[in-house]
Amino acid sequence: MNRFLILLLLVSISAQSQTELNYPEVVYGKENISASWVSHPDTKGGEDTAVLFRNTFEVANSKADFIINISADNHYYLYVNGQFITHGPQLSDIQHYKFETLNLKNHLNQGKNIIAVKVINFGKRRFLGMQSIFTSLMVNGVSENAKIINTTGFNDTWVSAIDESYKANEVVWRGDGEKAIVGGFYANNPTDIVNMNNYPTHWETLDFDDKDWKKVEFFENASSMGGSIAYLLEPRNLPLLSWDEERIASIVRSSKPIKTEFPVLGTLTLAPNTKTTFLLDQQYVTNGFPELIFSKGKSATIIIKYAENLFGANNEKGDRNDLENKKLLGYYDEIISNGKDAQKFIPNWMRTFRFIEFEIETKDQELVLENFVNHRSRTTIPSIAKFTSDDDMYNDIFDICKRTIDICTQDYFLSDAYYETMQYVGDTKIQGLIWETLSGNAEHTKNAIRQFDHSRDSDGNILGAYPLRSTFIYPTYSLVWVDMIADQYNTSGDKEFIKTYKDGIINTLAGFEKNMNDLNLVNKTPYRYFIDWYTGPNNGSGTATKNDGLNSAVVSLHYVHALQNASRLFSEIGDERTASNYKNRADEIITSVYKLCYDTDRSLFAERPDKTIYDQHTNIMAILTDAIPENQQRALLDKILNEEDLLQATYYYRFYLFEAIKKVGAPELFDVAQEPWEQMIDDHMTTTLERFESVEKPTRSEVHPWSASPAYFYFNYLAGIRSVKNDFEEVEIAPAFGKLNQIAGLLPTSKGNIEFELKRNKHKLSAEITLPTTIKGKIVWQGTVVNLKAGKNTYTLKSSK
CATH class of the missing domain: 2.60.120.260 (Galactose-binding domain-like)
Known part of the structure; x- marks a missing residue:
């Protein structure tokens, strides 16, 4: 490239100077809302349509703040005096429906002005993450001078027209007819068919003649104080999109x-x-x-x-x-x-x-x-991490991973940018860690964790993706949600964060416990225990077997992994009884998995007790959960990387493979595990694939963040930079290198940027590290430990072993 x-x-020319006033702290809450939801009087409901809204008003003092809240169902585009301002709302659900808060004063003129809003309803085939009630708009004046543009539907000055030029163009991916796309499942929005002969050109400008437009009609009250007939509103909690x-x-x-x-x-x-x-x-x-x-x-x-x-x-x-x-x-x-x-x-x-x-x-x-x-379009939180090494393959892999994550971090985490654009739990665990590495900002991850918490059903299941207008349940993803909370705590040390979700963790784990049978292995469920996109004759549509996951060792060990994380979390907040219960339950399952699924002849874990299927996944999770003694883990890792008849971990599950390599301290195996990414570079890809190519399941998405995990481990493992206290208040730098001999870069954190240049020569390390004044740290190299000071540090370390 x-x-x-x-x-x-x-050409980085930003046309948008607007910012979200309630980010990072809420200043103008929902208590200020007195407007109502309105629509065009001829709107019927959920049909695909574009409704155009206009309000012409006078401004006596154009230098005064003019602060509004705005939201719409499904999506809006805001113009002031013909200039595009922003679009929204931030994706959420009906019970937590987001509104943006903006100060429009820099776009207003003394005297007459026009605010114009296009609201799109994408119809019955709208994006599966988009919840909807009725095509409608809400604009609320926060500052006193802005109340003149409140939408009420009774005595306001808003007019509207249905844009007759627009029709939703369904993206055909199933049925007997010609398909618009290759690769199956499509959950993104329809595209557009626009007949410009019916388009009201310049409708968003002040001089447009709207005398034939209709007065807007009241739909519902917008106040969310104590409840609402329609949407429960809350402020946007992430910045506007670029x-x-x-x-x-x-x-x-x-x-x-x-x-x-x-x-x-x-x-x-x-x-x-x-x-x-x-x-x-x-x-x-x-x-x-x-x-x-x-x-x-x-x-x-x-x-x-x-x-x-x-x-x-x-x-x-x-x-x-x-x-x-x-x-x-x-x-x-x-x-x-x-x-x-x-x-x-x-x-x-x-x-x-x-x-x-x-x-x-x-x-x-x-x-x-x-x-x-x-x-x-993407989040305006800056993604500024840099990584270079003495191996161009690693540098190219970092570039495609970073581009993928940047594209798919909008006002929520996209599972992919083209086909689905949904926020899945398993994907987000990985994407969140990478995004925090690239940006030093955890707000997107915290937002995702909170939204997943909103999705829990009465059985404790976290929906597989959320926000969502459908019902995808993967019980393994409920477990991953618990792991995400542990990831956040590991970096931040924030015990209040654990307390926020402790009841949810209890509910989710209790719900999953209902899936366990008398063997201490998982039973079948009405849902799917998604693990990975396996390939080959044993592919069970995301599980390693075709028996709906019955007695699956890897699923059972994922439950162990979540129990172990939960045990540590509850211990941290002083609930030793719950922590002990989770630890004991994890130990019981481990004992059963080892007894029933470990094959002493092959020195491998089988995927289930009948020992007919063997995969890398079960053995990776056995290492991560200590289901096999620590002194045998390295040998097991070597074995699964060399036995070709095992079902292979694809891009997604290699996150856990990298974690296993880090756990056993085998950096020389990192390059072996990363080999599939080399093919992407050889094929001149500029973003990362969803899955391995196979006859029965060809690759589909080419912008898939769950496949970008090398970018995280380049910093966290190969450069060895990790927070050890209070979100990078203290850091440890313990480089592992792998096959590399030189690593340099910039790692953004919430406490400032860490710049580093690391070189090794046999048992000697040359390190140049610059720490912000807000960070303390130490560098560790083959038994030698040296404290780092604020500012630039230059050291040459030799092994003490």
Whole structure:
């Protein structure tokens, strides 16, 4: 990957100067809300629709704060005096429905102003993470001067119109017809079909004539004090998303010769009555809201397709830089031109792409494509970690892992950027740790833990993904939620955080206990014990067996892992009785797993007592839970990395494999475990895959954060930088290196940035480490321990062993 080219393509010009006033601390709570939810009087309910709202009002003092709350169902886009401000609300559920709080004063003029809001309902095929009641808008004035724009539906000055140009375009992924995507399950939003002939151009500007628009209609009260008939509101708890202009690369392939370097260097004019197809290659995967400006072309059809990769004749992917004889298969937007100048199209939901293909058919008038840029979307918490080493393969792997995490950290954690965009528990455990490493900020992770806590059912199950309008239950993910709380405590040392969730932990573990049988192994459940995307004849759709997980050793050991974590957490808050109960229960299960599933002839754990299936996963979890004596763990680890007949841990579960390598202190095995990522680099991927390629389950998502775990272990294990007290108040730096000899980088923390350069030569370590004044620490090298001081530290350490 040409890094200079990436910098050239990214023009970091932020069009958004707005900030969320309630982040990081709530200043304007829900008690200030006196507005109501309103809608267009012709809105029926959950149909796909775009409703446009306008309010023209006078401002006596444009220098005064003008503070509002705003929210909508499903999603809104806010404009003030024709300028785009932000979009939202932050994703949550009906019982914790988010509102943004903004100060609009810098966008207002003395005298007359216009605030305009587009509200989208994506209809019956809306994103599975998006809960909804009714297409509606709520705008509430917080400052006294802003109350004039309160939505009430009775005596306010809001008017609205249904945007007749818009129709939701369902992304077809099942059924007998032609599919829009390759790879199956699609849970993201539909795309757009827009007929510009029906579009009210400039509707968001002050001079637009809205005399024929209808007065808004009351839907429900917005107050959430003590309850609500509709949404229980609470402030946004994460920053607004970015809206940064990113240049899109020029044409790399076309159906006919194209002389201009559109969109980089100029406009593209297409003659009347022609069909033209051309392909753009961004050269790296990105995401956002692409904006097309075009003129003329009356009745021309413009189809814009987006994809992470191209496909060969048999839907194979191969080298992502090899475009020869490959085609784009992916979701698309469709626009019909009205023939006017300066028409603008921006999709109503985020698009993810490396490749974009235009399919254009003109009618009797030439069409002029004038500009095409991307408005990049992601959290505005900075991701500033840096890592370099003496091995370019590691450097390239870090780059693709970081890009994946950056793309998929929005105002919640995305499981992937293209197909599902949901916040899954198992994925988030890994993504949260990596994100905190890249940013030094834990707020996204804490938000996810809290949202998962909201999802618990009466049996103690945490929903597999949340927020969610469906019901995905993976009982193993309920256990992972407990592990996430332990991860947070391990870094932060915050006992109040444990206390916040202690009742939930008890409920969740008690619920899982109901799944255990008389063998102290798991029974079948109505749900699926997801472990990994196994491949091969024993694939059980996420479990290693085709018997619904009955007597699964690895699932039973995941329960042990959660019990052990819970035992430590309750001990930390002084509840020794509960801690002891959890420890004793974990020991009982370990005894049964060892007795029933350990194969003394093979010196391996089988996946179940009949000893017909052997996998890496069970043995990895046996190491992590000490189900095998500590002095035998290294031999077991060597064995599972060398016996090829075992079911293999894929990208997701290799997080736990890396943890096992770290636990037994075998850094020389890290490179072996990382080998699958090398193929991604060889294939010129710029983000990380969801799963291993196989005939029965081809790879699908190419922007999948659960596969980005090397980036976490580069810092936490190879460089060996870990918080040992109160969220990096004190650190330990104990480099393991693996195959590397030089490691350098920057690790952001809540206490400031740690800069480091580490070099080893046999048993000697040269270290240059810069600590903020707020951090104390020590460096550990082969038995030698040296205290670090604030500022720059330069040491040469020799082994004391």
